[in-house]
Amino acid sequence: MxxxxxxxxxxxxxxxxxxxxxxxxxxxxxxxxxxxxxxxxxxxxxxxxxxxxxxxxxxxxxxxxxxxxxxxxxxxxDGAKATRLLDPKAIKRSVYANRHESSFKSEGFEALKREIKEAGGNVQPIKVRAVANPGDGPQFEIVFGHRRHEACSQLGLPVLAFVDNLDDQALFEAMERENRERADLSAWEQGVMYARALDRGLYPSIRQLASAIGVDATNLSKALVLARLPGKVLDAFASPLDLQFRWSTAFKTAIESDLAGLESRAAKIISNRSGMTPKQIFAALTGPQESPVQAQAPATVQAFEREGKTVATMKIDGEGRSVIRIHVRLTSARQRELAKLLERFVDAS
DNA sequence: CGTTTGTCTAGGTAATGGTG
DNA sequence: CACCATTACCTAGACAAACG
Structure with a gap:
């Protein structure tokens, strides 16, 4: 649970x-x-x-x-704080920002943008904190709401925001909480966020970070592996958002045993990945030990017609499994006949 | 402590069996 | 046939235990 x-x-x-x-x-x-x-x-x-x-x-x-x-x-x-309308240009992304560029290109982002456009601004405020020494740069830093900020920025609208006063750790936790609540952060994005927090020494260990934010250390560790994948390997995928938790062990083994091979396979995929699913790319990168994906033939369907009507179909999937469907009613004698036919067929195979 | 291994479960998808 | 409801099956991620 x-x-x-x-x-x-x-x-x-x-x-x-x-x-x-x-x-x-x-x-x-x-x-x-x-x-x-x-x-x-x-x-x-x-x-x-x-x-x-x-x-x-x-x-x-x-x-x-x-x-x-x-x-x-x-x-x-209650009544103590208020939201403010801020110029998006006065706000910078957080150092802990975890959004990958492709988050701002997805269908979901476009939908959010439309919604904000129709409402004339973001209805749900983002959260920012004041920057310590702004100089003439941005005065605020995003705690959460990177997508809403980006949408308003692109639309040339002011951003509705809370201004809060948070230290680095509180900032990180607020951000992480918000993101996890929405449950739309990919494994890789999570990993990047966790890696930043650890690299900056916000937490002394993976376990402590995990317990601070109420996340399982196992998955956190897997996310970190994904986030620290070599750039070439990441590039093999259409988007790093495609990476999955469960792939981390295989990647780690591959990196330790055969980094050069992994990277050369990645390069090969980058040059031609058309039509490959993320799963197939993963399999091609890490070798055949995980889910042996042989070039999956698409399912073939054959129809048997009598007098213009389909009386039976035979479908065979990529792995050679078949489904035979007979569309006409069979008398019990014919059923027995079919059973015998099948009996002999499976015996022979 | 970080990580590996294996199990469990929610949520999604495909197959199936009726029905008009 | 198309359509719908039910069932079977698969997958990704959450969790627990245990290893070095």
């Missing part, structure tokens, strides 16, 4: 100590539609801030499971 499963059982509504100020605000807090409706109503500026703050507090509960302290947090936050 993962964290998310536990979290999903929490009834957030019951955690809200402040009664909603109007019926509209009583609608689900997370439904984009409800949020959007509020956001579009200029008079509800204050309501929206409250809503957003409550939601924020509820999120910290969700992940930490600290129900009591969250309620306190909630009360201390």
């Amino acid at each position: 993962g964290l998310k499963d536990k979290a999903s059982k929490i009834d957030f509504a019951s955690l809200m100590p402040v009664p909603p100020l109007n019926p509209e605000a009583a609608k689900p807090k997370t439904a984009p539609g409800a949020m959007m409706a509020l956001a579009n109503d200029q008079r509800s500026e204050l309501l929206r801030e409250n809503d957003v703050l409550r939601q924020q507090a509820a999120k910290s509960v969700e992940l930490e499971g600290r129900l009591q302290s969250a309620v306190e947090e909630l009360q201390s936050w």
Whole structure:
């Protein structure tokens, strides 16, 4: 059972100590539609801030499971902080940013961008912290919301943001929490994020990092292997987002035993990977020991017709397994006949 | 401590068996 | 045949135990 499963059982509504100020605000807090409706109503500026703050507090509960302290947090936050509209240019990406470039090219990102465009800005605020010595560079650094920031930036819209005051470790944890909650970070992206935190000495060990953020050390270790893969190997894939946790051991062995071979196989794939699935690329890189993928012939289907009607089909998949389907009703005598036929057939093979 | 190995499970997909 | 609901099967990631 993962964290998310536990979290999903929490009834957030019951955690809200402040009664909603109007019926509209009583609608689900997370439904984009409800949020959007509020956001579009200029008079509800204050309501929206409250809503957003409550939601924020509820999120910290969700992940930490600290129900009591969250309620306190909630009360201390109520009305204490507000969101601000900031110029995207005044904000820089975090040093711990984990988003790969292709995250900003995906279908999902385009959808987010459209949504923000229609709403005239990001309804769900991002979180930033003030930069210590800005000079004439950006004044803020993103804690989370890199995609929303990028979308607003591309659209030339101001970004709705919380400004918070966090040290490096808190920044990292807030960011990690937000990302994991959405569960759309790939294994490799997670690895990159964890590697940065470790390289910068935020945590003394993988295990301590894992327990600080409530993640399994096993998977963290696997993600790190993926993140530290040689560039050439990464390039063999259409996107590093395709990398999977379970491949880490095979990659590690390959690196230790035959790095040169691995890289030359990677180079070969880079020059021609058309039509290869990520899984096939992985198999080609690490050799035949994992999932022997021989050139998979596509399934063939043969139809048997009588008087223009399909009476039977025979389908044979890439591995030679077959499905024979007879579309007409068989008398019991014919059924026995077929059974005998099959009996003889399997005996012979 | 980092990592390996193996098991378990949720979620997705394909196959199957009815039905109109 | 197309369509739908059910079932079987597979996969990725979460977890536990254990190794060096």
